[in-house]
Amino acid sequence: MDRLLDAIAAIGRGTLGAARMCGRITLFALDGVSQIVRPPFYPRMVGRALAEIGYFSLPVVALTAIFTGMVLALQSATGLARFSAESQIASLVVLSVTRELGPVLAGLMVAGRAGAAMAAELGTMRVTDQIDALTTLSTNPMKYLVAPRLLAGAIALPLLVVVADILGVLGGYIIATLKLGFNGHVHLNNTLDFLETQDVVSGLVKAAVFGFLVALMGCYNGYNSKGGAQGVGSATTAAVVSASILILAFDYVLTEIFFIR
């Protein structure tokens, strides 16, 4: 009986802790977003964050997208052959990439690269008192450090996903024509024929949400890290893990919103 009560108490504590955490992150996000729209603005910081999240993630995202497109073409060739539907390879690749794999894989890659870097940078600034120093120099650290990164995350990831979409289709094209012997012209026609605006737009909206989440988790964990180098290390891990899980969870929710009526 006692043990049962203990177990229930432990579950209750865990639930309360998780709820408190969600609350704190939500408040942090609201504060950060409200700082985006109120002056003073820091375009320099936004530019820096855009370069860090977007530009420097390009190679990683590009490689991921190309290989994903190639694998998709190869896999669907063998799979679709069972239904004698090999001609659908083009549309399968383009729909998978634009709706799903482009935003999700780019999001995960950026979480591992830029999200981790943000958490490490802000965490180091926290434990070396640099964030406190900002406050003493008439600068709101939420506005100077967090808001530009949130904004840049929501802008940069859709741009990356446009590139990922194109390269993913290219990867599929390469395999379909060079390895599977499809006619290139027909493949491209099939690709575009079945593609609707909504497929691309929904993927880009997902990307904006994922980019915001990556930046949010990187900033939140870095900003609140404590305890020296070890604290910064665990903040970085937490940023990547939580951003990855949130991306997958929000992916489901957004898909439901977009495609299920």
Added chain:
Amino acid sequence: MSAPANGTVPKLRIRGLKKAFGPKQVLDGIDLDIPAGTSLVVIGGSGSGKSVLIKCVLGLIEPDEGTIELDGKNLLAMDRKGRERAVATMGMLFQNGALFDSLPVWQNVAFGLLARGRIRRAEARQRADAVLAQVGLAPSVGDLWPSELSGGMQKRVGLARAIAASPDLLFFDEPTTGLDPIMGAVIDGLIVDVVRRLGSTAIAITHDMASASRIADSVAMLHKGQIIWQGGPEALMSSGNPIVDQFTHGRREGPITMELRR
């Protein structure tokens, strides 16, 4: 306001200030008055809460209880705008420098000026060079990155950043720790100079008795969350208080050691 204008309102008046981290009562009822234009040195053992005390005044840590009055107005009762305005009149040299390592030295020094606006970058650069010269650094240092500086240079840049906007109230958290004795004396001299020139009020934390006697108009000892002694720097080495005596003479045996053993 009821306060008379003849200067009897201290620049900073702290009453009953308390702060606990979890079960640990770090500040346990601090009372302090710092008259305008004077320098107070706070001494106390490692971990006694000296840095926490300063951070409470700067609004970086929210105290649990008590009042902090700046020019007779309670900071803790102000709204955010008022508090920001008050903090804008303060300057702080952090214990470890806390320089922004993503910005070159001159932008560190000019950061507060640029943040408050109404100044162009070229002008800010000139002001930064002038302040760097005050702390004995050449203008070429302004183009270096903080990671390229020695510890002593970082301290001096931190000092330059703290004084760049000519604050009314200055905080120095262990300005000379980790410096050679000569550089320590130089920094102390700079602090005394700056405080006199700006007419500012200053609070400095130090473990260095020689430094304390150079900077201080008055010395306060923080122990177990309270100010247990306050007096002039000349009385420091012969205070008659066993705790202060042990601390200033660095004796192993005494009331402080006995408490640690218990």
